[in-house]
Amino acid sequence: MGILCKIASMFGFGSCDKSDEKAAVKPAVKAKAKAAKKTSVASANGKKYVLIGAGPASVRAAETLRKADANCSITMIGEEVESPYSRMALPYYLSGMIKEQGTHLRKSDGHFDGLNINHVHAKVEKIDAKKNKLALNNGDSYDYDQLLIATGSRPANSPFPGSENKGVVNCWTIADGREILDTIKPGSKVALLGAGFIACIIVEAMLKRKVDLTVMLGRTGQMVSRMMDETAGEMIKSWCEAKGVKTILPSSIKSIEAGPALKRDDGSLTEFDLIIVATGVYSNIEFLDDSGIKTDQGILVDASLRTNIKNIYAAGDVAQGVDFSTGGQSVHAIQPTAVDHGRIAAVNMMGGASHYKGSLGMNVLDTAGLVSTSFGSWGGVEGGDTTTLVDEENYKYVRLNFKDDLLVGAITVGRTDFIGVMRGLIQSEVPLGEWKEKLIEDPTLIMNAYLAKSLDVA
Numbered sequence: 001m002g003i004l005c006k007i008a009s010m011f012g013f014g015s016c017d018k019s020d021e022k023a024a025v026k027p028a029v030k031a032k033a034k035a036a037k038k039t040s041v042a043s044a045n046g047k048k049y050v051l052i053g054a055g056p057a058s059v060r061a062a063e064t065l066r067k068a069d070a071n072c073s074i075t076m077i078g079e080e081v082e083s084p085y086s087r088m089a090l091p092y093y094l095s096g097m098i099k100e101q102g103t104h105l106r107k108s109d110g111h112f113d114g115l116n117i118n119h120v121h122a123k124v125e126k127i128d129a130k131k132n133k134l135a136l137n138n139g140d141s142y143d144y145d146q147l148l149i150a151t152g153s154r155p156a157n158s159p160f161p162g163s164e165n166k167g168v169v170n171c172w173t174i175a176d177g178r179e180i181l182d183t184i185k186p187g188s189k190v191a192l193l194g195a196g197f198i199a200c201i202i203v204e205a206m207l208k209r210k211v212d213l214t215v216m217l218g219r220t221g222q223m224v225s226r227m228m229d230e231t232a233g234e235m236i237k238s239w240c241e242a243k244g245v246k247t248i249l250p251s252s253i254k255s256i257e258a259g260p261a262l263k264r265d266d267g268s269l270t271e272f273d274l275i276i277v278a279t280g281v282y283s284n285i286e287f288l289d290d291s292g293i294k295t296d297q298g299i300l301v302d303a304s305l306r307t308n309i310k311n312i313y314a315a316g317d318v319a320q321g322v323d324f325s326t327g328g329q330s331v332h333a334i335q336p337t338a339v340d341h342g343r344i345a346a347v348n349m350m351g352g353a354s355h356y357k358g359s360l361g362m363n364v365l366d367t368a369g370l371v372s373t374s375f376g377s378w379g380g381v382e383g384g385d386t387t388t389l390v391d392e393e394n395y396k397y398v399r400l401n402f403k404d405d406l407l408v409g410a411i412t413v414g415r416t417d418f419i420g421v422m423r424g425l426i427q428s429e430v431p432l433g434e435w436k437e438k439l440i441e442d443p444t445l446i447m448n449a450y451l452a453k454s455l456d457v458a
Contacts (some may be wrong), residue, residue, distance in 0.1 A: 047072040047351060050142050052124050054078025055148035055337050057316030059105050060342030061148050066115045068350055075142055079123040082174050088335050090177050094205035127291040129309050136384050146311050146349040149299060151284040153317040153333055158277045162170060162256030168275045171202050183274045186210040191262060194278035196222040200367040207243055214246045221249055227374045232413045235395050239370045245444040283318045283331055296320055298331040303343040303355040313349060315341030324358035325376045332359035360427055370395055375418045376399055376426045377409035387440040398443040405436045421450040
């Protein structure tokens with residue numbers, strides 16, 4: 001399946017490996033789930049869990065709850081009329097590497113029915129935290145003892161007027177993926193508005209489909225500016241251009257017109273078969289207005305993933321929790337974090353005492369075959385030291401950032417041989433001692449440093 005599949009598996013994505021089917025929790029209850037009702041029915045012990053969202057965080061939470069309690073009531077509410085799937089798998093679906101079922105988080109038919117998990121297809125419109133009740137857009141309502149909000153995120157709107165025109169799509173849902181595949185063919189002219197993480201993995205899929213691709217860069221003229229420094233971003237841009245991708249700046253675009261077409265700053269129109277908008281994401285928190293749940297960029301949670309309301313938790317892309325690198329609070333919209341959140345929140349919803357140590361910012365990106373990564377404080381820290389190793393001709397780059405003698409952040413381009421080691425050193429906060437100076441002289445010695453310091457710790 002390629003290097004990114006292996007890396008994704010290492011970090012817990014599990015989106016393109018057939019062995020993921022074995023990861024599904026064995027049914028704890030044989031009975032089929034009952035049809036959705038207006039009010040959730042209490043189980044024998046009266047415990048009612050409601051999970052808003054049907055992504056990785058909710059799926060892991062539901063399975064954790066069921067594994068611990070065969071009798072409790074579990075209701076998982078997702079807006080999309082789909083089997084729970086991984087957005088991380090969409091590019092593999094678009095590229096043809098996997099079929100649509102390969103995007104599903106659990107591959108076996110009847111998985112959630114077998115676990116007696118009631119999967120409801122609807123949108124939650126309002127939460128009444130005082131009455132422990134929520135209202136759905138179909139008129140139904142559910143009461144709960146413990147509530148998990150894992151509503152994820154949504155794509156940002158187009159920065160240009162005209163996004164409602166036919167032929168303009170996001171690449172965020174399975175439905176979006178179907179529309180894209182129904183539209184494109186080899187030679188199709190496609191414009192991709194955005195050059196962040198999501199956009200770059202779409203590039204891979206579009207090139208595999210042999211389309212004529214134009215990518216709109218970020219305002220800085222750089223690719224992936226929120227996860228890479230200028231050197232790495234320029235390498236990725238150069239790599240894409242060498243693959244035949246054309247790049248344009250947002251300042252050169254005025255609007256999206258019917259066709260679809262991009263109206264340029266000189267008044268000219270450039271027509272496309274498809275325009276894909278991928279300009280960022282925002283947490284889905286609007287429905288929480290007047291709920292009493294505190295929000296910022298996401299839902300504010302403590303180390304147990306509890307909100308300011310004692311029986312309401314949040315997990316995944318919507319949770320703004322402890323940041324490993326800064327000690328503050330941030331939203332880390334990556335699947336491994338969502339899976340961890342789901343498990344920890346479920347344990348605490350059952351009365352346990354599990355704590356999240358904090359999300360480590362990490363990104364693993366495959367842009368048309370060029371793998372790049374960033375971890376932790378990838379841009380460096382005030383008063384810290386930085387060392388770099390650059391080979392522009394061969395698209396290879398390593399950057400290590402230190403605070404005192406701790407490794408706190410890293411970037412790599414074109415190297416996958418020690419990314420797990422970098423992550424391990426950052427998260428373990430192992431003092432490097434004399435190895436810091438050795439790494440400043442030669443960053444490729446990081447495996448040696450890891451082994452030496454691990455032995456010291458042992």
